Amino acid sequence: MMTRSELTRRRFLTGATIASTAPLAGCFDFLGVRDNEIRDVLETANSLTYKVQRFLLGSDTLAREFSESEIRQPMRPNGSTNPRSPAYRALAEAEFSDYRLPVDGLVEKPLSLSLNELRNMPARTQITRHDCVEGWSCIAKWTGTPLAAVLDQAGVKPQARFVVFECFDSMGSGFLRPIEYYESIDLTDARHPQTILAYGMNDKTLPISNGAPLRVRIERQLGYKMAKYIRTIRVTDTLDGYGRGGGGYWEDNGYEWFAGI
């Protein structure tokens, strides 16, 4: 039985809790509006984070790698898990035997690589933790071709600053056509030893749900940076002209471009 005084005390505390933030409720909803001035100020913290992490990280500091025994579950698929575009469906039906990866933009020698050509290059295998921006983590083994080797083969021009991944999957639907997923990273992350174009996962061929035929691993950033279903790789000096210019699908929707935290 609850006594009267307990009841009023409980009511008082409940009321006081609500009263302490309720007058402010909704007051900060304007921060959700993209491109308002105060949000721009808050976003400067992201550039600070980027600069500090780049300063502290060095170019080759490795993300932690785990042991086989720490792979305790299948890799959780996230985002798109089965692209529907006709081009992708056709490739998937032929088990990606016709797939070619164009590497172009600011390169000396544009490439068009088949999966076999990529598999014949030196490979790297790593057991790493995938961190979703939502807050969950999952450990899996990834095998692929280091992106640095592909970039070296193409010859990156000196004015290049970013590597852009354009993808087969689309998110929701835009006004005229579906919005295709894309992502971009700087050359430091692009040349990082653990940045690989993964074609294998947990000792098997990378499944469609996890991004077949190729997904990039960028182990010092969050999951949304690691584009799946890669269609082309473009080397560029500007992110303008891709999507809405934010450098990625989620960046165009208000997420930070550098996802090191």
Add this chain to the structure above:
Amino acid sequence: MIYRQLLWTRITHWAWTLCLFFLLLSGLQIFMARPDLYIGQESGFAYDNTILSIGAFMDGAAMKGRTILFGQAFDTTGWLGAVWEGDRLQPKSFPYWLTIPGYRDLATGRVVHLFFAWGLAITLLVWLVASLINRHVKELLPTGADIRHLPREAANHARLRFSREARYNALQKLSYASVLFIALPLIIATGLTMSPGVNAVAPWMLDVFGGRQTARTIHFVLMLYLVLFFVVHMVMVVLAGPINELRSMITGWYRTDPESE
């Protein structure tokens, strides 16, 4: 009247009041994206390492909010998991007045959180440097006499008898020191341990906190501790004389009991 609070103490006090307010409400926004807490390196999807889970389920035609803590399920309809929006229950971890923005918006929650996280860390650093120089730190460290007087202090506090003295009493020292020297540094450290970038720079932090997901859980528990501190702090300010306490934290001047002068 004595000059009790130095300028640096007052400035930093209000700076982290502001920071912690935004950090709490944006942190709860971020938590809503994955309202589960785990123990270990990763989140168990194929096995169970979940210690807290907030969700909604349908009980026939009625929506119910359910919070599972250490395997024990609690009906939290209306408060956690299923909350009122207008006159309808919605599947959402927290009510609108507990998050920034009030609606679901992880991207904005992160922008706000990471801005004020920098604010908190810088404020704590400024406070520590200033307090080491002006010897405020020494005022907060409990002495042998404080520990001996602890039972008497506790008894006096329980009877709501407070003496207004120039020096902090044992309970004040312990609660302030626990926040300033333990809770705030740890909440910053566990926050950083969730960063894949920081993990690469300082992998030992993962070992100290027992993995990224355990760090996330500790971060959440520390938040609860700070909220508890805030509630007790407010009650004490009200009981000890809100005008006198507020004046001392704004102007520095504090009225002590006649006998203690």
